[in-house]
Amino acid sequence: MRSKSKTLLWQKITLHAVLTPLAIIWLFPLWVMFVFSTMPDYGIFSPDIVLIPSTNFIENFKNLQADTDFLRAMFISIAVAVIYTILSVFLTSMAGWALARYRFAGKPFVIAIILGTITLPFAVVVIPQFIMVAREFKLANTWIALIVPPLFNSLGVLFMRQSFSMMPGELFDAARVEGVKEWQIFLRVALPLARPTMAALAIILFLASWNNYLWPLLINSRPGMMTAPVALGTLIGLTKVSWGGIMAGAVLLTAPILVIFVLLQRHFIAGITAGAVK
Amino acid sequence: MCFKFLSASVSLALLAVTPASAQSDTVTIWSWNVAASALKSTLEGFNKKYPDIKVTVHDLGNDQVFDKTLAACAAGGDGLPDIVTVENFEAELFWSRFPDCFTDLTALGYTSEKQALFPDFKRTELEMDGIAYAAPWDSGPVAVFYRRDFYEKAGVDPATIKNWDDFIAAGKKVMAANPGTVMAQADFNGDSEWFRMIANEQGCGYFSTDGQSITINQPACVATLEKIKEMKDAGIITAAIWDEKIQANTAGKAASQMYGAWYEGTIRSGSPDLSGKWGVYPMPSLTEDGPHAANLGGSSLAISSVSENKEAAWKFIDYALTTNEGQVTMLKSFGLVPSLLSAIDDPFVKEPQPYWGGQTIWSDILATLPKIVPSRGTPFQSDADAIYMATQTKYFAGGYPDAKAALDDAAKQIETATGLPLAE
């Protein structure tokens, strides 16, 4: 008994000895970003390495807000990301469910669309897509243009399909025998089981929307409709780069999502324990 | 499927927010950072003359203005403001790909007399087949910015640096007297600025002035590349990207930097503590009595063809760019160097600048404007530039026997990429 607890202790020490330096390395650039956001520009480029925050954050933020209405841009980014994530998780779950759990005519065709579009670089679709959305649909500078076209997310569908195919089929067959409708099976049986996967997918989708740059840049040219990364990008140019302002904006862009992430992490764990109990 | 598609579009169209239509007396401009701030600084004077015209400057990033203008032109002009800022070296891309996206300024009052107010090198890229797509704004006459204290300590008088060999000799002295410094820095990572500056000074470029043939392997260009390698091998210039140069300036590790005159504002705002320690002198030449003028960078203003207020837009451009009042306001407020030739006669230009140790840097720099040789961007600029940079990297690493072989190879690659012939 004693030797076993000793082995456990050693395992514990080794585990932490490996993970702790790795975690420090991983957090280091973020710490640097935070420190720089609190320093004036000339401090960032001073020859000394400073790793202790200074007091210039408010000043940097004021410069940022004076250059571009960053708070409004933050609001738009948050709203777009929330709406997009909810819609997208639901849509990709529906599509993933259909592909995982039914045979139907034209299935290879649908799978071909999904696999084909995953590998297609967005950069080449973007010009014709922009022309279509802006000129034919007259949707430039609208919330719809920001949210709807990116809802087509093949990766999410594959992700959900994977999750649904790993579930035991007997579960759904049993429900069918009892006469439960397909919609009900999806909503009441399959979705609750897929909660861990949905949480992971939601994080990824939220991030994708939050950090999306090229499409919002092109489609929303009106300054009042800019998202936060686009607003931040306006500070980078040839003649003057305000690093302190950019770093302050970067911290503001990163901090709320880190908070959301911490909150979702709990939901994550809760979802997993709920699944384990069955 | 057809019905689904149709109903989807209809419902989406119904949900769309109708964009606010522009008022007839409003002019909107897309520009960036310092340039946008400079435009805003002219509004007070402009509105004294034209109180009815409301001008709104949208400060977007440099890349964003390019991307958005490109996308909007591809979409047939939808979403463009009345006036867009275009960088000169990218300008010809726009006119050649989307000639219908912009308005001919000659029809609005940009007469040949007004055109003659600007130097030829600024107009080359903006006028094609008698159509003026944009009016010149600022330019980047090249100068060497140097640390007075470092040079003095080494006993080097910048007035004696006439050619690049003098520069190398001076560099060795300066570096010996100031340990830990380097004479100058060049971006060998993502830019070709040293080659373009010296080649332009020597009257050579990637393409001929008419834009019809490739001239990158002409003798003047070959001599330029040889001299850059000589300076690199001598250790007096080291590689540094844009931010590394700023870091070196602030930390006192660079004795000089060569750039377009717009770098003035970067040094001044980047190192406010070093006031009085910096100075400016003209770029050295390849030969004893060779030319000392070149251009790097600079922008122009164009009016979109979808603008509903072309007359008002032109009135603003006319005020901001073709009058001393407008151009010198922008020089004063944000250090944008006027392309306007008459600006050199403005009293402000002759004033000594405290940051620059009391030197009259603006009259020194502006005096080079009329001597600058045109260097054609052409629509193939970015292809040629990428090929040049790859060749330069390979040449520095010993991948070619000499500079001639390197540039011959570059010329051949540019020929393949563009379809243009090599110059005789």
Place this chain on the structure above:
Amino acid sequence: MPSRNRVAYAFLAPYLLIFATFWVWPIISSFLLSFQNTRVNPWRFQPSLNWGRLVADPAFYNALYNTLIILVIQVPVMIALATVMAVLLNSPLLKARPLYRFAFFAPVVVGEVAYAAVFRLMFSADFGIINKLITSIGFAPVSWFDNATAAMILIIIAVTWRWAGYNAIIILAGLQSIPGDVYEAATLDRVSKRQQFLHITLPLLKPIILFCAVLSVIGTMQLFTEPFLITNRGGPGGGTETLGLLLYRQGFTSLNFGYASAIAYTIAALAIAISLLNLWVAREPK
């Protein structure tokens, strides 16, 4: 698996509708563009122009080479690291698990502009903290942006830092979906932890790891942000120019949509081929 055409398409309808409305035409249109000369007005049908240039373009082969280097070195390293992270994070012995999880996942949320700016400052040749650390242990400073090999290593470090946590999220989700009673039974049968990992965990994780590998291959084929923002548009002299960057340069800097489309479809074809190869190598033995 029941055959239900109507039900299946009802579930797929919103998704396919968005595809039909916003994506079908742009995809077709860009394919057609690859056969056109887009550098003249009006554009002309010239099928061999762009594809002919592609097969003879040294810049294309350079970008292909750089992309394959990242594919062969960075992707396996990152997937292995992500698996290690996920497995260690899943260990019941771990204290302060949320803290570690936070550390590894945090880089994923950082926006591109901020991430690139921080890396450029950290790896700066004269003043970057990385070179300070290197010189403090007695080595010569590295010219990260000027030397092609060093620049490539920098890109590999940056991509791994940013995306290892993303893959660990996915693998961790997979790990936690393995029912605990499988391990309980194995423990009762006195199977060692190592054996459990090799014979239970890894085989069950295989589809997820494969999924991550395919994702990373696709991501690498389109890799753009890091060499664009950190090494200054693929510098030095194209030393870190990837296929994604070449595509961007042709499409958005040279405004040559036709050639850019040809490059894009080449990237897509390569990504499909490599993904299929991946799946074929890892196929279930029959």
